[in-house]
Amino acid sequence: MNTLFDKIWEAHIVKRIDASTSVLYIDRQYIHEVTSPQAFASLKERGISVFRPKQITASPDHNIPTQNQHLPIQEPQSAKQVAELEKNCAENGIEIFPIGSERNGIIHVIGPQTGLTQPGMTIVCGDSHTSTHGAMGCVAFGIGTSEVEMVLASQSLLQTKPMTMRINVEGKLGKGVCSKDIILYIISKMGTGGGTGYFIEFAGSAIRSLSMEARMTICNMSIEMGARGGMIAPDQTTFDYLKDREFAPKGEEWDKAVKRWSKLRSEPNAVFDKEVTFNAANIKPMITYGTNPGMGMAINGKIPSSRGLDTAAKISYKKALEYMDFKSGDNMIGKPIDYVFVGSCTNGRIEDLRAFANFVKGHKKAENVTAWIVPGSKEVERLAIEEGLRDILEEAGFELRQPGCSACLAMNEDKIPAGKYCVATSNRNFEGRQGPNSRTLLAGPLVAAAAAITGVITDPRDFL
Amino acid sequence: MIQKFTTLTATAVPLPIENIDTDQIIPARFLKSTSRSGFGDNLFYDWRYDEKGKLKEEFVMNKSEFRGPILVAGKNFGCGSSREHAAWAISGAGFRAVISSHFADIFRNNALNNHLLPVTVSEEMLAKIFQAIKENPRTEIRIDLFDMFVEISGTGHRENFKIPPHNRECMINGYDDVDYLVTLRDQIASYEQNKIDD
Numbered sequence A: 001m002n003t004l005f006d007k008i009w010e011a012h013i014v015k016r017i018d019a020s021t022s023v024l025y026i027d028r029q030y031i032h033e034v035t036s037p038q039a040f041a042s043l044k045e046r047g048i049s050v051f052r053p054k055q056i057t058a059s060p061d062h063n064i065p066t067q068n069q070h071l072p073i074q075e076p077q078s079a080k081q082v083a084e085l086e087k088n089c090a091e092n093g094i095e096i097f098p099i100g101s102e103r104n105g106i107i108h109v110i111g112p113q114t115g116l117t118q119p120g121m122t123i124v125c126g127d128s129h130t131s132t133h134g135a136m137g138c139v140a141f142g143i144g145t146s147e148v149e150m151v152l153a154s155q156s157l158l159q160t161k162p163m164t165m166r167i168n169v170e171g172k173l174g175k176g177v178c179s180k181d182i183i184l185y186i187i188s189k190m191g192t193g194g195g196t197g198y199f200i201e202f203a204g205s206a207i208r209s210l211s212m213e214a215r216m217t218i219c220n221m222s223i224e225m226g227a228r229g230g231m232i233a234p235d236q237t238t239f240d241y242l243k244d245r246e247f248a249p250k251g252e253e254w255d256k257a258v259k260r261w262s263k264l265r266s267e268p269n270a271v272f273d274k275e276v277t278f279n280a281a282n283i284k285p286m287i288t289y290g291t292n293p294g295m296g297m298a299i300n301g302k303i304p305s306s307r308g309l310d311t312a313a314k315i316s317y318k319k320a321l322e323y324m325d326f327k328s329g330d331n332m333i334g335k336p337i338d339y340v341f342v343g344s345c346t347n348g349r350i351e352d353l354r355a356f357a358n359f360v361k362g363h364k365k366a367e368n369v370t371a372w373i374v375p376g377s378k379e380v381e382r383l384a385i386e387e388g389l390r391d392i393l394e395e396a397g398f399e400l401r402q403p404g405c406s407a408c409l410a411m412n413e414d415k416i417p418a419g420k421y422c423v424a425t426s427n428r429n430f431e432g433r434q435g436p437n438s439r440t441l442l443a444g445p446l447v448a449a450a451a452a453i454t455g456v457i458t459d460p461r462d463f464l
Numbered sequence B: 001m002i003q004k005f006t007t008l009t010a011t012a013v014p015l016p017i018e019n020i021d022t023d024q025i026i027p028a029r030f031l032k033s034t035s036r037s038g039f040g041d042n043l044f045y046d047w048r049y050d051e052k053g054k055l056k057e058e059f060v061m062n063k064s065e066f067r068g069p070i071l072v073a074g075k076n077f078g079c080g081s082s083r084e085h086a087a088w089a090i091s092g093a094g095f096r097a098v099i100s101s102h103f104a105d106i107f108r109n110n111a112l113n114n115h116l117l118p119v120t121v122s123e124e125m126l127a128k129i130f131q132a133i134k135e136n137p138r139t140e141i142r143i144d145l146f147d148m149f150v151e152i153s154g155t156g157h158r159e160n161f162k163i164p165p166h167n168r169e170c171m172i173n174g175y176d177d178v179d180y181l182v183t184l185r186d187q188i189a190s191y192e193q194n195k196i197d198d
Helices: A004-011 A037-046 A076-092 A107-114 A128-136 A145-154 A179-190 A212-225 A236-242 A251-261 A311-324 A350-360 A378-386 A389-395 A445-454 B085-092 B105-113 B123-135 B165-173 B177-183 B185-197
Strands: A013-016 A021-025 A028-031 A056-058 A122-125 A139-142 A156-160 A163-170 A198-203 A229-231 A274-279 A286-288 A296-298 A339-342 A370-373 A421-424 A439-442 B007-010 B012-015 B070-073 B097-100 B117-120 B141-144 B149-152 B158-160
Touching (some): A004 A013, A021 B185, A028 A107, A107 A212, A145 B177, A179 A212, A179 A296, A236 A251, A350 A389, B070 B123, B070 B141, B105 B117, B177 B185
Parallel strands (some): A028 A056, A028 A122, A163 A198, A163 A274
Antiparallel strands (some): A021 A156, B007 B141
16 A cells, blocks of 8 residues: 555545445546447437536547548548547537647547646546556556446446556666667566556656656556556656646646645555566667567567477467567567558657657668658647658658557558568557558667668667 | 356367457457447457458367357457457357456456456466367366356366456346446545545
């Protein structure tokens, strides 16, 4: 008890049902076009109204095109889902940020960016990467559509309380190592199921030193080790990021809020169900070689062997390498790639675009590479243009597209063709995630940039 | 319509692969429906069908000897996205329970909310179930939600499993959380009031 997580969780309990289950109050729900229509339809069938429409915000993001957003959506089923979202919001008095409008974007990018996401809140969305908001000191987690419906109906959820885990990353990060490398490193050590049943607090000097956006990348991927969510205690970095944002408290209210938020931290005597510590100095630029985010390695290493794994794990390991057409013992450096995707709720924020653009500045995109640079929101796109990043990108042979989830899950037209390799700054390298039989190599924006200009997997530190 | 779950004795379909993610269960390109039905045909689509949409004979669901309403899968089943479509697809294909040694959290909740029973067993028990089905695909597995155990029929191998009492009650009686939560609206409103007053 006395952890940051416990404090927020306990403060949101409306009613305890039994030893493990409580009715948990939800401060804010985000919705998008793919996981909400069935919830609205079912609510309508039951004749139930939306209980707290003002605490819900919608943004279409999953299946929207990233080009020509001023035109109607071509794909009929996507168009229908987006139209349905707009209709459901209009009928129920829910605010929506429509395609092309200045506040539209990936829901996990615009929540923090607009100041809707604030420390101490409970936040849900029908999307597993809702954990992103935990970087602001929230209890934020992904839910299914039935649960979306529950929150629409009651602004609450029946939940079993997860266990708590603290992951400390201590020390100084090496040159060319970014927050994506930290989280890929942690997942490679913990495994894709290592966090199941837990809510994780990330702490330690290396985490504290990160910018707000870099922290979001870490919390975003906590789901990739199976955790219910990830969070970081709010501090001055959080407050500086949030101040003056559109929906953040203002004036006297702001001062009161900061005072309240400053108490949101784990007490020195806090007890976690599990605690793990990593040394930041051991982390190198990372890349994945397999078909789950736990199959990550230092970029300059060799693909590990299946030695030491049990029989069941060996079968899955072999299947993954066959899918990727890699062999254990292979170097990753020098392997040719076909596509680069920069974007998503993991690494589609302005700092990611800055990192990528500054890296490729003065170089040219490799001829064998097709690159999709997709801002996480309309605001990120605006800043990229205003700061001259788009000019840098175009000069180097890249094109800045329009915001959306894009090739992260390939629900729109942005699909990686079968058999092709894509270095992606997104969050999942599952079989077929970026299109049937596509092969995904997860990495941070610097590794993506190095691959984009050389056409092969390259250690970004060679350029720094 | 909510299906009640009490006991089930039936044959099972084995899928001894670990970390089966929701993109394998139902690829994102099939998530464009705005209804809850019709996902069963696309369950494990890229494993079941080739690029031309032809059945892949080697995949377990396409083999005639493996049939039944129980899916048995390797550990960390349902990891990845929160898409409830994964639970809809499994239910839609006729499954009523999934047995694994480890479920991803969101998938487990989604399954429970659709009255698809996730049964967590030990690694040893899971290996025994796989072995028994391998030896005889007609092996029946008994799942008893009243007494919370799973048994390989005819072998005596039996193990208890856990499920939160609330979820168990909902499964057995066919209750639904939405209706329940709506009855709490007054209590939720007073919680909101107290929170503001704090």
